[in-house]
Amino acid sequence: MSAPSDPCAGRPDELVVALTKAGRTKIRYPAELVRDDGVRVTVRAPWAAPGVRDFGFVRFEPGDVFTEHYWRDRWFAVKEVRTGDGGLKGWYCDITRPAVLADGVLAVEDLDLDLWVSADGSCVLRLDEDEFDASGLADRDPAAAEAAASALDELESLARTDGLTGLLADRSSG
Numbered sequence: 001m002s003a004p005s006d007p008c009a010g011r012p013d014e015l016v017v018a019l020t021k022a023g024r025t026k027i028r029y030p031a032e033l034v035r036d037d038g039v040r041v042t043v044r045a046p047w048a049a050p051g052v053r054d055f056g057f058v059r060f061e062p063g064d065v066f067t068e069h070y071w072r073d074r075w076f077a078v079k080e081v082r083t084g085d086g087g088l089k090g091w092y093c094d095i096t097r098p099a100v101l102a103d104g105v106l107a108v109e110d111l112d113l114d115l116w117v118s119a120d121g122s123c124v125l126r127l128d129e130d131e132f133d134a135s136g137l138a139d140r141d142p143a144a145a146e147a148a149a150s151a152l153d154e155l156e157s158l159a160r161t162d163g164l165t166g167l168l169a170d171r172s173s174g
Contacts, residue, residue, distance in 0.1 A: 021110040041070045041101055057116060058089055069168055070099035070108060075151035077108060088119040093155050095148045111148045117159040124159045
């Protein structure tokens with residue numbers, strides 16, 4: 001009799017997203033690989049945390065589906081958030097180091113800064129700047145802190161000019 005195997009191993013359409021923060025694993029969850037063009041990795045996964053997370057401006061809850069875009073050459077990830085029946089809630093953007101995909105694991109390091117963009121684009125919120133300042137990254141790794149701050153500014157600019165949807169467009173079509 002063979003030993004139980006990893007349910008994600010050997011399946012080219014699945015991988016594990018491993019999000020770390022300050023050197024510790026924040027969350028790991030299985031995701032369906034939607035596309036990997038060599039620069040951007042797009043995955044889809046249900047809301048992976050237990051229960052509901054109410055931010056005040058949006059609620060993430062069981063049944064929500066996240067289509068997550070990670071770049072190997074950019075300092076952010078953009079997560080399109082939809083209800084279980086397909087209604088768009090908006091985009092939650094994490095400022096991260098560039099993603100690394102190896103051996104079925106998409107490794108992403110969260111750098112505290114976040115941006116929320118509502119579905120209609122009317123609400124664009126910079127989040128967790130106090131956490132970022134308190135993290136000490138600017139002292140430990142000034143280049144990374146500068147890249148993170150620049151990435152947040154870039155995402156906010158894209159969100160306020162309707163460029164976010166262009167960034168996420170499927171570049172293989174057309």
